[in-house]
Amino acid sequence: xxxxxxxxxxxxxxxxxxxxxxxxxxxxxxxxxxxxxxxxxxxxxxxxxxxxxxxxxxxxxxxxxxxxxxxxxxxxxxxxxxxxxxxxxxxxxxxxxxxxxxxxxxxxxxxxxxxxxxxxxxxxxxxxxxxxxxxxxxxxxxxxxxxxxxxxxxxxxxxxxxxxxxxxxxxxxxxxxxxxxxxxxxxxxxxxxxxxxxxxxxxxxxxxxxxxxxxxxxxxxxxxxxxxxxxxxxxxxxxxxxxxxxxxxxxxx
Amino acid sequence: xxxxxxxxxxxxxxxxxxxxxxxxxxxxxxxxxxxxxxxxxxxxxxxxxxxxxxxxxxxxxxxxxxxxxxxxxxxxxxxxxxxxxxxxxxxxxxxxxxxxxxxxxxxxxxxxxxxxxxxxxxxxxxxxxxxxxxxxxxxxxxxxxxxxxxxxxxxxxxxxxxxxxxxxxxxxxxxxxxxxxxxxxxxxxxxxxxxxxxxxxxxxxxxxxxxxxxxxxxxxxxxxxxxxxxxxxxxxxxxxxxxxxxxxxxxxxxx
Numbered sequence: 001x002x003x004x005x006x007x008x009x010x011x012x013x014x015x016x017x018x019x020x021x022x023x024x025x026x027x028x029x030x031x032x033x034x035x036x037x038x039x040x041x042x043x044x045x046x047x048x049x050x051x052x053x054x055x056x057x058x059x060x061x062x063x064x065x066x067x068x069x070x071x072x073x074x075x076x077x078x079x080x081x082x083x084x085x086x087x088x089x090x091x092x093x094x095x096x097x098x099x100x101x102x103x104x105x106x107x108x109x110x111x112x113x114x115x116x117x118x119x120x121x122x123x124x125x126x127x128x129x130x131x132x133x134x135x136x137x138x139x140x141x142x143x144x145x146x147x148x149x150x151x152x153x154x155x156x157x158x159x160x161x162x163x164x165x166x167x168x169x170x171x172x173x174x175x176x177x178x179x180x181x182x183x184x185x186x187x188x189x190x191x192x193x194x195x196x197x198x199x200x201x202x203x204x205x206x207x208x209x210x211x212x213x214x215x216x217x218x219x220x221x222x223x224x225x226x227x228x229x230x231x232x233x234x235x236x237x238x239x240x241x242x243x244x245x246x247x248x249x250x251x252x253x
Numbered sequence: 254x255x256x257x258x259x260x261x262x263x264x265x266x267x268x269x270x271x272x273x274x275x276x277x278x279x280x281x282x283x284x285x286x287x288x289x290x291x292x293x294x295x296x297x298x299x300x301x302x303x304x305x306x307x308x309x310x311x312x313x314x315x316x317x318x319x320x321x322x323x324x325x326x327x328x329x330x331x332x333x334x335x336x337x338x339x340x341x342x343x344x345x346x347x348x349x350x351x352x353x354x355x356x357x358x359x360x361x362x363x364x365x366x367x368x369x370x371x372x373x374x375x376x377x378x379x380x381x382x383x384x385x386x387x388x389x390x391x392x393x394x395x396x397x398x399x400x401x402x403x404x405x406x407x408x409x410x411x412x413x414x415x416x417x418x419x420x421x422x423x424x425x426x427x428x429x430x431x432x433x434x435x436x437x438x439x440x441x442x443x444x445x446x447x448x449x450x451x452x453x454x455x456x457x458x459x460x461x462x463x464x465x466x467x468x469x470x471x472x473x474x475x476x477x478x479x480x481x482x483x484x485x486x487x488x489x490x491x492x493x494x495x496x497x498x499x500x501x502x503x504x505x506x507x508x
Contacts, residue, residue: 056467076473084471090419091464096391096411108473136391138418152472 004032006066006160006188007053013212014048014059022048023059024212030160035189037199037220039233040209046164046192047087049209053162053190054082066159080109083153083187087164089145090137098124098140098148099133105156123155124148127181143174147181154185163191167198196235200224200244208233262315262386268489269313269387274396276490277388281380283497287504288376293369297507299376305496306379313387320382327378335370339363390414408478416461424454 007030014023022045030036038046051057053065055075063070065078086092095101102120111119124130127147137145146166153161166182167175179198182189193199199206199220206223208216216229223229224244230237263270269277284302291298310317339359385393391411398407427450431443 051467054471056471076475079471079473086464086468086471088464091461092468094412094415094465094469096394096415100391104469104474105472108475137415156472 005029006032008064010062012059012061012063014057022212026214030188030190032188034205035203036205036207037203038192038207044209045212046209050162050164050192054079054084081158082160082162083156083158084162085149085153085164087168089149092149092152093137093145096136098135101148102151102155105152119155123151126154127151143170146170146178159187161185161187161189165192167195196240197243263389265314267314269309272493273486273490274388274392275399276493277384278396278400279494280496281384283500284380285377287500289373293365298503299372301503302376306383309383315386323382324375324379331371331374335367338366423457
């Protein structure tokens with residue numbers, strides 16, 4: 001199991017065209033079935049790293065996704081296998097109706113209409129939005145938009161889900177609903193978030209970025225014991241412990 | 254926020270709303286063509302065309318008064334362009350009306366031109382209002398595409414539709430932010446701010462366009478927008494299209 005690497009990143013650096021250095025010598029390996037939380041302050045390079053998973057950005061260094069090196073000729077194959085959900089759902093949902101948006105990926109994959117219809121139906125069911133096919137994105141609430149954005153990649157049957165702040169801008173009920181939907185997906189997941197409760201809930205591993213460098217990479221349980229690290233990144237360690245213990249007790253009962 | 258300006262009525266239920274968008278586009282296009290090609294003194298045809306449009310409005314269960322109010326929106330533009338024609342045009346043959354105000358005279362042919370422009374624009378715009386009030390925008394775009402409008406245009410239209418709402422929201426947010434920090438109500442002093450706002454809006458739209466394109470690429474976009482097929486073209490559609498030969502008959506035998 002452990003040997004099945006789905007993402008391999010070796011000495012990856014990336015500079016934005018204006019000269020800002022966003023990533024410096026980042027090393028990361030993600031194995032099949034893992035859920036990895038990427039944490040860190042604003043501007044640490046989290047999104048930039050995520051954009052390398054499907055070749056939205058191509059930096060200096062070696063990136064291998066599911067055994068395929070990140071090169072121009074592999075992009076089509078890689079994008080089919082990595083479902084990237086952007087932070088702002090208004091960027092992700094560009095079609096006139098929800099159906100068209102969810103169908104966009106499968107249609108581009110060349111599936112026939114019958115299969116596309118089935119995939120759209122299944123993806124919308126997975127995010128709990130059956131019957132929304134004919135609605136327009138601008139008539140949806142923020143939480144519904146986020147769920148449709150997730151459905152657009154679920155419909156593609158990607159092997160890896162890369163989510164950029166999935167619960168950003170959502171109210172507590174909306175983010176809880178979305179967390180439940182994400183939990184039910186079986187893919188390998190990489191999730192950028194500032195929401196530590198989500199990371200604890202969904203992920204078994206935490207990676208910390210700071211100023212473009214990877215500064216920590218540890219299993220989730222170890223993070224919860226590491227009070228100094230939590231405080232260094234501005235998290236309230238006592239509160240997090242309290243939540244974590246409570247959850248564990250609830251699970252035991 | 255304020256999204257009602259486009260899809261206010263297009264989601265209603267009525268026989269007209271249920272028609273295939275292609276049929277509606279063809280019929281309203283015929284209305285416009287026949288209206289425009291009618292000579293200005295063809296009052297009978299104008300009345301019949303208006304009657305036809307009003308009956309369609311009734312069948313579509315749309316509030317006529319509301320649509321007419323929308324029509325009034327174009328009048329200022331129309332009048333700015335045409336109001337001077339009757340005064341500027343000089344009749345060669347007698348037939349003008351002298352108003353006696355410093356040599357100001359009203360020309361009869363000028364008045365005909367004014368009537369011609371006003372009645373035809375009103376007819377045309379009313380057709381467009383009726384078309385988008387009875388057809389959801391995505392269907393309209395698909396209908397145009399099926400009728401052979403180049404994909405570049407329909408694609409642009411559908412993006413414009415999708416993002417016009419965000420643009421309007423963004424503008425309202427910026428306006429609110431400005432108003433909460435500015436105390437002068439005089440717009441003249443805010444010209445500089447308005448300039449900045451327009452610039453910011455442009456830059457934000459530009460950046461958004463880049464992000465949207467990346468999102469499209471991420472889901473396998475390779476230059477062609479996958480189309481979704483329209484449904485049936487049944488007897489109702491053919492019946493509705495039958496209005497076109499009737500209009501043609503009116504135009505050539507009554508005009």
